[in-house]
Every structure is written in C-alpha cells, then in structure tokens.
Amino acid sequence: xxxxxxxxxxERSLLExxxxxxxxxxxxxxxxxxxxxxxxxxxADRLIGxxxxxxxxxxxxxxxxxxxxxxxxxxxxxxPEAFRLLLDELVASVIGQMLED
Amino acid sequence: METKDAIQTRRSVRRFxxxxxxxxxxxxxxxxxxxxxxxxxxxxxxxxxxxxRARIRQLRVVSPGLPGPPPCVLVICQDMDEAGDRGAxxxxxxxxxxxxxxAAQNVLLAAHDLxxxxxxxxxxxxxxxQQLLDMPEYVEPMLLIALGWPDELPVPPRRREEVxxxxxxxxxx
Numbered sequence: 680x681x682x683x684x685x686x687x688x689x690e691r692s693l694l695e696x697x698x699x700x701x702x703x704x705x706x707x708x709x710x711x712x713x714x715x716x717x718x719x720x721x722x723a724d725r726l727i728g729x730x731x732x733x734x735x736x737x738x739x740x741x742x743x744x745x746x747x748x749x750x751x752x753x754x755x756x757x758x759p760e761a762f763r764l765l766l767d768e769l770v771a772s773v774i775g776q777m778l779e780d
Numbered sequence: 781m782e783t784k785d786a787i788q789t790r791r792s793v794r795r796f797x798x799x800x801x802x803x804x805x806x807x808x809x810x811x812x813x814x815x816x817x818x819x820x821x822x823x824x825x826x827x828x829x830x831x832x833r834a835r836i837r838q839l840r841v842v843s844p845g846l847p848g849p850p851p852c853v854l855v856i857c858q859d860m861d862e863a864g865d866r867g868a869x870x871x872x873x874x875x876x877x878x879x880x881x882x883a884a885q886n887v888l889l890a891a892h893d894l895x896x897x898x899x900x901x902x903x904x905x906x907x908x909x910q911q912l913l914d915m916p917e918y919v920e921p922m923l924l925i926a927l928g929w930p931d932e933l934p935v936p937p938r939r940r941e942e943v944x945x946x947x948x949x950x951x952x953x
Contacts (some may be wrong), residue, residue, distance in 0.1 A: 691837075698841040702905050706844055710903060718844055752794060752847075758935050 696725050713738040713759075716766065717751055724748045740776050744769075781893045790888055791936055793897025794847035796928030800831070801852050805894055809854065809927070812890035816883035819875035822866040825883055825922075827911055828855040838912050843924055845903030852885060852928035855909065856880045861918040880922035887925055897930030 703718040724745050730737050740741045747769060806829060812828055829835055830853040839853055840846050846853070858876040858878045867875045884900055891898040901924040944953040 695837060695841045699844060702842050703844040703906065706903055706905055713901065714844075721844070749795070752935060 685716065690731055694728045696722070696729045712763045713755060715750060716757060720769075722752045738776070751761070752779075786876055786889045786892050788858050789936070790892040791897075791934040792899045793928075793930040793932060793934065794797050794899055794926075795931040796897060796926070797851045797931045799929045801827060801896070801927060801929075805896065806852065807828040808894065809873075809887050809890050809896075810822040813854070813856070813883045816879070816886045818879040818882070819826055819867055819871065820861065822871065822875070822879070824863040824871070824876065825879055826857040826859055826919055827883075828857065829853075830855060830913070833914070836929040839909065839924070842908035842912065843904035845899075846899040846924055846926055848926050848928065850899075850928040852947050854925040855913060855921050856883055856887075856917065856923045857919050857921050857924065863920045876920075876922065884925060887927075889903060889928055891925075895929070896927055897932075900908065900924070901926060902914075920940075935948075 700722050703722070706716055707718060727737065727741055727745055747765070751762065753766060754765045783900065810829070812826060813825070814823075816825075817910040830839065834848070836849050836853055843915055852862075853871065858880060860872060860876065863876045867872075888898050888900065904921065904924055906921055909915075909924075910917070910919070913921075915921070943950050946953045
C-alpha cells in the first residue's frame with residue numbers, strides 16, 4: 680500500500696479527535712445541555728475529516744454529512760424543533776444505510 | 781459603516797475562507813480592543829493574537845466552541861492579580877468579565893466594519909488554553925474570538941422586544 684500520509688500527521692489527527700471528545704466531555708459538565716448534541720455532531724464531523732487524513736475510504740453516502748452537520752449550530756439557533764428535525768433527518772440517513780446492508 | 785448598521789448587521793460567522801488577515805487589519809482590531817472601556821480604566825486585559833496554523837489546530841482541540849479553523853484567533857485574557865489590586869473583589873468577580881466582554885464587542889464591530897467575520901467563544905478548557913499559550917497562572921483566558929474572511933452570510937435571528945421595561949420591571953415599554 681502506498682502510504683503518502685506522514686505518521687506524524689496521522690497521529691496528530693487522532694490526538695486532535697480524541698482530545699476534542701474528551702475535552703468536550705469535561706467542558707459539558709459546566710455548559711448548557713444544548714451543547715451536548717452539537718459536540719457529538721462535531722465529533723462525527725471531525726471523525727470524517729480524520730478518515731481522510733488516515734486514508735480510510737469513506738462511503739459515498741457520507742459525502743454531504745459534513746455540510747449537514749455544520750448546519751446544526753445555525754439550526755439550533757432557530758429553535759429546538761428545527762434542531763430536532765435536523766437530527767431526525769441525520770438519523771434517517773444512517774438508518775437508511777444500515778437497512779441497505 | 782454607520783455604528784447602528786454595524787451593530788444590527790453583525791453576525792457570528794463559523795466558516796472562513798483560507799485567506800489570511802493582513803497585519804494592518806489585525807492592528808485595527810487590537811486598537812478597538814484596547815480602546816474599550818474598563819472599570820476604573822484599569823485595563824487589566826491582555827490580548828494574545830494567534831495566527832500559527834498548528835497552534836490554532838491545538839486550540840480547536842481544547843476549545844470545543846471554536847469554529848473554523850479560522851486564520852486568526854484573538855484570546856482575551858485578564859491579569860487576575862492586577863484585577864484584584866485595582867478592583868478588589870468587584871474587580872476579580874465581575875469587572876474582569878464585563879471588561880473582557882466590552883473589549884470583545886469592540887473587536888466584533890471593528891471586524892465587521894472591515895468586512896471580516898468573527899465568532900466569540902466561551903466554550904474552552906481554561907487550563908489547557910493557559911498551558912498551550914504559555915500563560916502564567918494569574919493570567920486567565922476569558923473569551924476567544926475566531927477571526928477571518930467569512931465563507932458564509934448567516935441570517936440574523938429575531939431580536940426579542942419584550943425584554944425592555946419602562947421605569948420599573950414588568951411595566952411594558
């Protein structure tokens with residue numbers, strides 16, 4: 680396998696992802712509960728980004744996920760129902776993929 | 781830009797282009813920050829300009845609220861020792877917060893006037909930011925501001941009218 684990504688960059692990408700998840704967990708003890716789902720979405724977004732760095736092939740259905748996830752913060756500002764709808768749509772995407780297996 | 785327009789058209793921007801900020805623009809933002817009011821004119825804030833990409837990546841790990849990545853992060857800190865010397869308990873408990881916020885607002889409006897996008901961030905791990913930026917223990921980060929050329933134009937949410945009262949609380953304005 681032709682690995683053109685430096686080991687340092689791979690390690691850094693993993694450290695950043697793991698660090699973000701752990702620091703988010705700690706910070707959320709002191710923050711508004713609404714931030715919880717947003718942070719989890721961001722972990723998913725950063726995981727997708729890390730897969731690119733790590734050379735993990737991502738399935739085609741994940742292509743529009745980052746944009747939909749990043750819309751989450753704006754949608755949350757519109758109100759809880761709009762945010763719930765966005766999350767339901769993301770869940771539907773995931774379930775749809777699982778049912779195709 | 782008229783002040784009223786700057787206030788009412790500024791939005792929090794969470795997506796930025798790759799374009800870097802010119803030093804002149806950053807200097808203007810720092811001027812805006814330093815000209816903010818502070819309790820007793822104590823000026824106990826300290827400002828750290830972070831533009832190194834690797835350091836910004838580190839900040840994004842320990843600052844879950846930091847969007848982007850932006851080309852620049854302005855860290856608004858307070859010298860808590862000086863705040864205590866100048867303002868006693870009021871200084872340490874409240875003025876450090878108020879003064880940091882007023883400086884931040886100046887920066888947001890100045891950035892908007894320059895066509896830049898910005899986003900204020902309060903969600904970060906204080907000790908981690910202190911260590912990453914080599915701050916002494918008595919200097920505490922209060923707010924981060926992500927700065928850059930905007931890659932989005934968010935629509936302003938509705939502003940509440942019912943928050944204003946006449947003469948006394950609960951008398952409609």
